Structures are given as C-alpha cells and as structure tokens.
Amino acid sequence: MGIWNMDIMLQTSFVKPPPTMQGTAHLYVANCGPDVGLAFSDIKKAFEIFGSVENVQLAGASGSRVYVSYHNVDDAVAARNAWNLKPCDALQGRVMVIQHAVPQTQSSVEEQVVFTSSADVGVPGLTLYTDFVTLSEEQELLREVDERSWQTLAKRRVQHYGYEFLYKTRNVDLSQKLGELPASLEPLLNKISLVPEIASAEEPTLPFDQLTVNEYPRGVGLSPHIDTHSAFEGSILSLSLGGPCIMEFRKYIKRGNSLVDGDAHTSTSISQQNDESNENAEAIVVRNDDSVPTGSVYIIRKALFLPPRSLLILSGEARYAWHHYIPHHKIDNVNGQVLDRGTRRVSFTFRKVRPGACNCPFIEHCDSQVSDAGELALQNEEIKESTKTLEELRSNDEIPKTPSEKQSMSAEMGNEPKHFNTTIPEIEKRYVHKVYNAIAPHFSDTRFAKWPKVAMFLESMEPGSVVADAGCGNGKYLGFNKKCFFVGCDISPPLIGICAQHGHEALVADALHLPYRTGFFDAGISIAVLHHLSNEERRLRAMEELLRVVRRKGRVLFTVWAVEQEDKKLLTKWTPLTCKYTEEWVDDTGAAFKRNLSMNSLKSIQEVESQVPTAIPSEDLKDSSTEGVRLSSMEKAAAAQQYILNEDLSTHDGKMKGEQQEYFVPWHLPYHRAEIAGASAAAIADGLARKDDVKRALVYNRYYHCFVEGELERLASKIQCARLVDHFYDKSNWCVILEKI
Amino acid sequence: MRLLTHNMLACNIKGVTKGFPLGIEHTRLETKESELNADFLRHIFPKLDWKAFHEAAQSVGVNNIPDQVEPVMLDDDEFLRKFHHALLEVHLEEGALICPETGRRFPVTKGVPNMLLNEDEV
Numbered sequence: 001m002g003i004w005n006m007d008i009m010l011q012t013s014f015v016k017p018p019p020t021m022q023g024t025a026h027l028y029v030a031n032c033g034p035d036v037g038l039a040f041s042d043i044k045k046a047f048e049i050f051g052s053v054e055n056v057q058l059a060g061a062s063g064s065r066v067y068v069s070y071h072n073v074d075d076a077v078a079a080r081n082a083w084n085l086k087p088c089d090a091l092q093g094r095v096m097v098i099q100h101a102v103p104q105t106q107s108s109v110e111e112q113v114v115f116t117s118s119a120d121v122g123v124p125g126l127t128l129y130t131d132f133v134t135l136s137e138e139q140e141l142l143r144e145v146d147e148r149s150w151q152t153l154a155k156r157r158v159q160h161y162g163y164e165f166l167y168k169t170r171n172v173d174l175s176q177k178l179g180e181l182p183a184s185l186e187p188l189l190n191k192i193s194l195v196p197e198i199a200s201a202e203e204p205t206l207p208f209d210q211l212t213v214n215e216y217p218r219g220v221g222l223s224p225h226i227d228t229h230s231a232f233e234g235s236i237l238s239l240s241l242g243g244p245c246i247m248e249f250r251k252y253i254k255r256g257n258s259l260v261d262g263d264a265h266t267s268t269s270i271s272q273q274n275d276e277s278n279e280n281a282e283a284i285v286v287r288n289d290d291s292v293p294t295g296s297v298y299i300i301r302k303a304l305f306l307p308p309r310s311l312l313i314l315s316g317e318a319r320y321a322w323h324h325y326i327p328h329h330k331i332d333n334v335n336g337q338v339l340d341r342g343t344r345r346v347s348f349t350f351r352k353v354r355p356g357a358c359n360c361p362f363i364e365h366c367d368s369q370v371s372d373a374g375e376l377a378l379q380n381e382e383i384k385e386s387t388k389t390l391e392e393l394r395s396n397d398e399i400p401k402t403p404s405e406k407q408s409m410s411a412e413m414g415n416e417p418k419h420f421n422t423t424i425p426e427i428e429k430r431y432v433h434k435v436y437n438a439i440a441p442h443f444s445d446t447r448f449a450k451w452p453k454v455a456m457f458l459e460s461m462e463p464g465s466v467v468a469d470a471g472c473g474n475g476k477y478l479g480f481n482k483k484c485f486f487v488g489c490d491i492s493p494p495l496i497g498i499c500a501q502h503g504h505e506a507l508v509a510d511a512l513h514l515p516y517r518t519g520f521f522d523a524g525i526s527i528a529v530l531h532h533l534s535n536e537e538r539r540l541r542a543m544e545e546l547l548r549v550v551r552r553k554g555r556v557l558f559t560v561w562a563v564e565q566e567d568k569k570l571l572t573k574w575t576p577l578t579c580k581y582t583e584e585w586v587d588d589t590g591a592a593f594k595r596n597l598s599m600n601s602l603k604s605i606q607e608v609e610s611q612v613p614t615a616i617p618s619e620d621l622k623d624s625s626t627e628g629v630r631l632s633s634m635e636k637a638a639a640a641q642q643y644i645l646n647e648d649l650s651t652h653d654g655k656m657k658g659e660q661q662e663y664f665v666p667w668h669l670p671y672h673r674a675e676i677a678g679a680s681a682a683a684i685a686d687g688l689a690r691k692d693d694v695k696r697a698l699v700y701n702r703y704y705h706c707f708v709e710g711e712l713e714r715l716a717s718k719i720q721c722a723r724l725v726d727h728f729y730d731k732s733n734w735c736v737i738l739e740k741i
Numbered sequence: 742m743r744l745l746t747h748n749m750l751a752c753n754i755k756g757v758t759k760g761f762p763l764g765i766e767h768t769r770l771e772t773k774e775s776e777l778n779a780d781f782l783r784h785i786f787p788k789l790d791w792k793a794f795h796e797a798a799q800s801v802g803v804n805n806i807p808d809q810v811e812p813v814m815l816d817d818d819e820f821l822r823k824f825h826h827a828l829l830e831v832h833l834e835e836g837a838l839i840c841p842e843t844g845r846r847f848p849v850t851k852g853v854p855n856m857l858l859n860e861d862e863v
Contacts (some may be wrong), residue, residue: 423860464784466749485781487746491857500853505746508855513753513863515847515856517761520749520788 014059014067014101016728023077023100025070028059030097031459035063038091043068046090050082051075060725064460067101076100085455097456114246114303114334121304123249125316127197128304132311133188138241142346144184145213155220161211163353171231172210172353181211188239192350197313198235205234205315208350216345218243219720221326224250227319229366233354235315240306243342246332247312250323251300305334308345320362328717424510425534430688431703432532433491435667436473438683439700440494442673444474453730454527455480457557457737465522470511470546471529475499478506484522489514511542516549524549524556528733530712531560531704539705540715543738547722550740555725558716559735563661563706566732575664575701661708664701671696707734742833742854744797748789750854752840752847754862762793763847764839765800771832771852777825783815785828798827 017024027047032038040056043066047053052071059065070076077100084098115121118128133141150157153167161181163172181189189208192198198205210232216222227236306312314324331340358368424433436443454477461467463483472478472488473495479486479502489509490496499506509515511529524546533539546556669689683689689698712734716724722738729735752760791810798806805823807814814820838847838854847856 462784464778464781466785466788483778483781485745485785487749489856493853493855496853497851500851505743507742507746507750507853508857510857510863513858515751515753515854516749517751 014103017100017102021100021102023073023080024102025054025073025076026101026103027068027070027076027080028065028099028101029068030059030065030456031094032091032096033058033062033064033066035462036094038094040066042091046088047079049090050079062460064462095459097452097459099452099456112248112301112303114305114332116305116334118304121249121302123302123318123322125314125318126249126304126322127313127315128306129195129311129313130307131309132191132239133241133309135309137188138309141188141239141348142241144182145215145346150215156217157215159213161213162209165210165212165231170228174353174355181208185211189350192237192311195311195313197315198237201235201315203234203315205352208237208352210351210353212349212351214347214349216243216245216326216341216347218341218343219328219330219717221245221328222324224248224323224325226321226323226365227351229320229358229360229362230354230368232351233358234352235313236319237348237350238306238312238314239348239350240308240310240312241346241348242308243345244305244307244332244339245326245341245345246303246329246334247306248301248303248325248327249318250302250325251321252323305332305339308342317362320360321365328714330723425538427534427703428532431664431701434688435700435702436492437494438688439667439669440474440492440498442669443667444495444498447474447476450476450480451527451559451731451733453728453735454525454557454559457525457555458484461523466520468514468516468521468524468546468549470514470524470526470542471532472496472499472506473528475502475504475506477525477527478502478504487516487521512538512545514545514549518548519551519554521550522554524554526556526558528559528561530558531706532702534703534705536715540718543715544719544721547719547738547740552740554740556722556738556740557735558712558738559730559733560707560712561704562729562732562734563708564729564732574666574704576660577662577664577703661706663704663706665704667700667702668692668695668697669700671698709734712736742849742852743829744794744801744831745785745789745828746854747797747833747838748794750838750856752838752843752845754840754843754845754858757840757842759842760840762790762797762841764841765797765833765836766839766846767801767833767836767849769835770801771834772826772830773832775825775829777821779815779821782821782824782828786810786812786815786824789828794828798831801831801833803827803831 014026014028016028029043032043034040044053044056047056047068047070050070052075053068054071055067055069057067057069059067068076068079070079080098080100083096085095087093087095118126121128145159148159150159158165161178163174163177165172192208193206214222304312314322329341331338333339358366360366360369363369458467458477458481461481461484465481465484467481467484467486469475469477469486469488472490473492475488475495475498477486478488478499486505488496488499488504488506489511490499490506491508491510493508496506496508507515511526512533526542526546530539530542533542543556543558546558550556683698683700684691689700691697692699709729713724713727713736716722716727716736716738719738721740723741724736725739726737727735747763747765750761750763752763754760792808795806795808798804803826806827832852833849833854834852836849838849838856839845840847845862847854849855
C-alpha cells in the first residue's frame with residue numbers, strides 16, 4: 001500500500017517499466033505539452049515521424065509532460081533514440097527527456113481497496129455501524145469533551161475516564177480508578193448496549209468502565225497495535241466524530257514458525273492471498289528477509305473507511321489478533337474519491353477493564369499467556385515491514401520515547417515554540433564538513449555525471465523559475481536549465497568557491513538555516529544532502545527549511561542514498577557504524593575486532609559516487625572489508641561519542657539491530673592530488689585521513705545515514721506544509737518530490 | 742553576487758524579525774555582461790521586493806532604476822535593459838551584507854557571501 005496514493009491529481013495509468021523490459025510502445029516525454037506551447041495535435045504530428053501514434057495524454061498535472069503511445073514498440077524506441085535529450089527539429093528545437101513507460105497493470109497498482117462496510121472487509125469480529133449518532137449528538141459530544149481538559153501527548157490529545165490508560169505500560173492501574181464514566185454518556189451507552197454484537201456477545205463486555213477520548217489533528221494517525229489483552233476484556237468500541245479516516249487492519253502470519261496461527265481461518269487467508277485472482281483485493285506483503293531465517297512473513301491488510309458518527313466494534317479475533325492502524329494521512333483516497341481528514345478526528349474508545357488474566361485463544365498476541373507478547377508484536381513490525389520503522393511505531397505514544405524526541409514531536413503540534421538543538425553534531429563537522437573541505441577540488445573534478453531523474457525534474461521547470469539548490473556541492477546542477485535562475489548554497493566554502501569560479505550564483509550557508517526570504521523560490525533541490533545529517537530531527541529540519549523558502553505550489557526534489565543499493569556486484573568498503581560495533585571498537589583489541597567482523601559480516605554495498613567502481617572478487621571481500629574498518633583512534637573516539645549520545649535512542653528503537661543505515665564511506669584522494677591540495681600532512685596529523693600506500697591515496701571517511709525504503713516518505717509526511725507528489729527509486733537513491741501547500 | 746540574489750537574501754538569526762533587506766557594503770563591484778531575457782525579467786518582476794531592489798541598486802551606484810514601477814513598464818525595452826543590468830549584471834565581489842536589525846555583517850569574498858551563522862545565532 002502506498003501511503004501517498006490519495007494524490008489523485010497526479011495518478012497516471014503509466015509506470016516506469018521494469019528493468020528487464022527493453023522497450024515499450026509508450027513514452028514519457030518531459031518538457032513537452034500545452035504548458036510549453038505545444039498542442040497535443042502538434043506533439044502527435046511530430047512523433048508520427050516515427051510511426052503511427054495511438055494517443056497523446058498529459059502525464060501528471062504539470063502540463064509540460066505527456067505520454068505518447070505508439071502502436072508499435074519499435075517506433076517508440078526509434079523516437080526515443082532520436083530525440084531523448086537532443087534538440088528536436090520537429091518541435092522547434094525543444095530538448096525533451098524521453099523515457100519508456102508501461103500501462104499500469106493490476107499487479108503494479110499499489111492502491112489499496114478501501115472497504116466501506118464491515119461485511120465486505122471480512123475481518124472476523126469486526127462490525128461497523130455508520131451514522132450511529134446524529135449530527136446534533138455528535139456536536140453535543142464534541143462540545144462536552146472540549147469543555148474538559150485535555151492531556152497533550154506528542155501528536156494528539158487525550159482524555160481518560162474511568163481508568164487512566166497508561167501509555168508506558170500500555171495498561172491500566174486497577175487501584176487507581178478515576179470515577180464513573182460521565183453521566184451524560186448514559187443515553188449513548190444505553191444505545192450501545194442494545195447493539196446485537198454487544199448485547200449477545202460471547203464474552204461479556206458490559207458495563208464499559210473505561211473511556212479514552214482521542215483527538216487526532218489532521219495528518220496524525222495511529223501506529224499499528226493490538227490493545228493489551230490483559231488490560232481489557234470483551235469488545236472494544238470506537239466512535240468516530242469530527243473528521244473521517246481510514247483504519248487498516250493487519251494480520252501477521254509467519255510461516256515455518258511456532259508462532260503461526262493455528263486456526264483454520266489463517267490457512268484460508270494464506271491460500272486466498274496466493275491466488276492472484278483474489279477479488280477481495282487484500283494486500284499482502286511477502287518478504288524473504290534474511291533476518292527472518294525461519295521463513296516468510298505474510299501480512300494481510302484490510303482497510304476500512306470510518307466515516308464520522310460511525311461506531312466500530314472489535315470483538316474476538318478482530319480485537320485480539322489483528323493490529324489496527326490509522327495511516328498518517330491528511331487526506332485519504334477511498335477508492336478514487338479523495339476525502340479530507342478535516343481539522344480533527346475525535347474518537348471515543350469504550351473498553352472494559354479486565355480484572356484478571358486473559359485466556360483468549362490468540363496466545364501469541366496475548367501478554368497474559370506469552371510473557372513478551374507486546375514486545376513480540378513490535379519486533380514483528382520491525383522485521384516484517386521495511387516501510388515501517390520504529391519511529392512510526394513510537395508515534396503511537398504508547399511506546400516510551402526519549403526526552404529529546406518528545407520535545408521535537410510536541411513541537412510538531414505547533415502549540416509550543418520549537419526547541420531544536422541547533423548545534424551541529426561533531427560527527428558531521430568532522431566526517432562531512434571537514435572531509436568535503438579537504439577533498440573539494442578532487443571531489444569536484446569527479447562530479448559531473450548528472451542523474452537523469454534530477455535532470456528531468458529541472459527540465460520540467462517553468463522558464464524563468466528561481467531554483468534553490470540547498471547543499472549544492474560543486475554546483476553541477478546550477479545552471480542546468482538555462483531558462484531558470486539557480487542559487488546554490490553549501491556549508492563547504494571550498495565547494496562554493498568552485499561554484500563561483502564556474503560563474504554560478506552561490507553562497508556559503510547551512511541547509512538547516514537557509515538565508516533566504518520565505519516563499520521566494522519556485523522550486524528547490526536537495527541532492528544527496530540529507531544522508532549527511534546524523535539525526536532524524538536534523539534531516540526533517542533540512543526538508544522543512546527548503547520548503548519554507550519555496551512558494552506555494554512550488555516543488556522540491558530530495559534525493560538520498562538508499563540502503564537498498566541497486567548493483568550489488570560492485571563491492572566497496574563502507575564501515576558500518578553500530579552501537580554494538582562501537583563498543584568493541586573502543587576496546588580496540590584485535591580479537592574483539594575480528595569477532596565483530598564475522599558477526600556483522602560487513603555489508604558491502606556499491607558506493608554510488610565512487611570514482612571508479614571496481615568489482616572485487618568475492619574471495620577478497622574479507623580482506624577489503626577489514627581494510628575498510630581500519631580507522632584511526634580519533635575516528636573511533638568520535639564515532640563512539642556519537643553513539644554514546646545516541647545510545648538511548650538506538651536501544652529504544654532497535655534500528656541498529658535491524659537494517660544497517662549508518663556508515664563511514666571512504667573517499668580516496670590520490671597522493672598527487674593531496675599534494676596539490678596541500679592537505680595530506682595536516683589531515684594525517686589531525687587523524688582525518690589515513691594513508692593507503694597500495695592505492696597511493698589518502699583515505700577519508702565520510703559519514704552517511706543511508707535511507708531505508710519508505711523512510712524519506714515518512715519524514716515527508718511529517719511536514720505540515722507539503723504534500724508528496726512523487727516518490728521513486730533511482731540509481732540507488734530514494735527520491736521524493738514535495739509540493740508546498 | 743547579483744542584486745537578484747540580494748533580493749532573496751535575509752538574515753535569519755534567531756529572534757530577528759526584520760532581517761530583510763540586507764544593507765550592502767562594497768569595496769569591489771564588477772559588471773559582467775549577460776544576455777537579456779525579457780521573459781525571465783517579466784517572470785521575476787512580481788517576486789521582487791522593488792523597494793529593496795531600488796535601494797540596493799542605489800547603494801551600488803546604479804541610479805537609473807525608478808523607485809516606482811508598473812507592470813506595463815515591462816513592455817518597454819529601455820526599462821528592461823536597465824532592469825536587466827541592475828538585477829543581473831552588477832556583481833558584488835568584495836564587501837559585506839549587513840543585517841538591518843542586528844547589524845551583523847556577512848562578508849562577501851570573491852563574489853561569495855558567507856551567510857553561515859554562529860552557533861549562538863541559530
């Protein structure tokens with residue numbers, strides 16, 4: 001399921017073809033269309049030079065990108081070969097970016113079917129009553145809660161009645177009864193008691209004695225979880241007021257593992273999922289993750305639309321074995337219809353506190369029967385779904401956060417001034433700024449390849465656009481589109497000096513504090529910048545800052561290195577930075593070092609920007625890896641310091657245990673270059689670089705936080721003033737295009 | 742640094758509410774001719790803070806920029822030439838930009854403003 005599929009404006013019926021597909025009859029043509037003065041008929045006529053054109057249609061909302069569909073693949077290939085990035089005589093010398101496209105088939109549609117009735121959704125024990133309360137009853141309930149005082153959590157506000165729900169333990173304290181539920185709710189509770197699912201429930205649910213009122217601001221969701229079994233018995237009810245939302249129900253099934261659900265329903269589900277003709281359109285994610293050696297993990301997902309004034313009842317399996325989740329969306333796409341969440345959604349969750357232990361049949365999810373059931377669910381989330389990270393889980397508020405994180409999250413609410421730690425972390429100063437300053441000329445001389453997707457983004461700009469390049473490096477994209485005015489900035493003065501020498505407009509500035517007026521620019525780019533920032537707060541801040549300086553409807557492209565590298569044949573030596581690793585590192589004993597190496601079996605991934613990527617025979621891997629981690633004592637100290645600082649965080653979120661994201665990536669500065677730069681002796685003395693006499697180069701380490709799939713989109717979803725218009729993977733980079741709203 | 746860039750720069754020191762426009766000190770200016778693009782000028786025109794542009798032009802000795810402008814003037818070739826020259830051809834090579842609220846100086850060296858803030862300024 002794509003988080004961003006609600007963006008119906010830009011939905012197209014074409015997608016990029018898989019790499020195995022050589023050519024297609026359809027072309028994506030950028031810098032071409034009505035907005036650049038070309039009518040469809042002109043375009044069709046021009047492209048018919050190569051053969052019969054079936055159709056020309058807009059690609060997305062811009063008006064300057066089209067899809068041209070030929071009848072024959074060969075004609076499309078010929079057109080692309082002739083005109084891609086070359087002046088096109090038939091269209092007034094225009095230079096277009098042309099790529100093949102394929103019509104989107106059912107299997108490539110990421111969209112999720114959203115059910116609107118509980119009968120269709122097919123989660124056992126789930127019932128939805130729409131219009132359970134009237135408009136005036138809704139208003140009255142909202143008015144009442146607004147008169148009472150709210151408790152502010154990181155992202156939402158809550159009120160507890162009966163018993164307080166304790167987010168730290170995800171349970172209630174039976175000895176701390178707050179009182180009865182408000183008397184004014186009696187008519188509502190009476191009405192609920194007559195609902196068949198409650199009145200004749202197998203497991204008694206009445207009387208409800210605990211109520212949590214949640215207020216979700218627009219865009220805030222709820223991370224996937226199952227309510228603690230031992231805390232509540234019977235059914236759980238949720239009355240939705242205010243705005244609507246989509247609630248997703250997920251069931252995790254781990255094959256070949258003792259945790260597999262034993263009931264018949266589960267096996268039915270799996271076989272259904274494997275059937276491609278399955279009409280229930282349940283999304284299923286099958287992952288063969290190395291970290292789950294016992295077998296594949298299945299996730300069954302079902303989405304249900306919860307309109308305002310509806311009552312959701314979760315009983316039995318739906319309550320005990322299915323995670324429920326509200327995506328962090330501002331708008332939802334309900335089967336093609338775009339629905340705004342509204343300013344807020346207020347839910348009344350009625351539950352009955354359980355006096356003893358739970359003895360439900362869903363043992364693997366039951367904290368009464370499995371000691372670490374809650375943890376298990378969390379770990380499952382971590383392992384099973386790379387698109388979801390602990391951040392999102394923790395945004396649930398029901399998992400403890402570090403103090404600094406709480407601070408930054410509450411700042412997002414906009415209720416309090418931002419307390420942002422503005423000090424640049426040492427690891428960035430040393431392993432990003434200093435290194436780039438030292439290698440600037442050499443870096444610049446090797447940086448000329450322009451990524452096609454960045455080129456396409458820049459080509460699609462309106463003539464006369466003013467573009468901010470935040471973290472522009474040697475300025476290879478400045479002036480890329482001659483019809484636009486580019487201003488580059490970078491924190492490295494030597495790199496900016498190079499930009500200026502090339503005649504570019506450039507200045508020295510920090511991407512986190514851009515020296516620009518708000519809303520001036522028509523567009524922004526942040527190419528390979530965010531991965532040099534060493535914590536999430538800073539990465540988010542850099543994104544927000546670039547969006548700040550862009551006008552409404554202006555677009556910003558962010559690209560970052562991906563953990564998921566495209567070409568795994570090309571192995572280079574990156575040094576993974578992990579907490580565990582650092583402990584042994586600081587120890588600095590050869591034995592500990594080796595043990596760790598074999599444990600981690602250093603992930604070697606192609607260096608995207610390596611000067612000359614060289615294939616290393618697999619037998620050499622061990623040696624080269626060893627070399628890759630030979631760091632100076634100062635490097636160790638600095639890294640250790642950084643990870644001591646982050647220890648709290650990393651222990652909490654377990655990120656370091658899962659996907660390796662933090663790396664030192666070497667830069668080899670040849671001796672002859674180093675002499676030119678005059679930096680070698682000082683850099684070695686400073687511990688910034690080490691000599692590699694075999695390669696005859698100074699080796700600098702650059703800090704990288706590589707992004708996992710979905711991470712960039714998740715960060716983007718936290719930005720209130722932007723919507724995501726595109727996200728893609730390109731040349732081992734994750735990329736998003738955001739539009740300021 | 743061109744005056745167009747000057748028109749988008751602001752001092753964003755923490756607590757500063759009026760960090761625009763920056764004052765200009767110059768010890769070296771340079772004129773670099775460039776091709777006039779009328780469409781670009783028309784596009785950029787509404788974005789500019791004209792008062793700031795006018796003052797900046799004066800502070801670098803370009804006195805032929807009117808202090809009041811109307812969009813209709815963009816059809817006048819003579820005006821476009823002056824506009825183009827002041828906006829894009831005059832470069833501040835050595836000098837400084839001054840925050841109007843705090844007086845903080847941002848040095849400009851070899852045409853490059855250094856807008857980095859100190860840690861106590863962010």
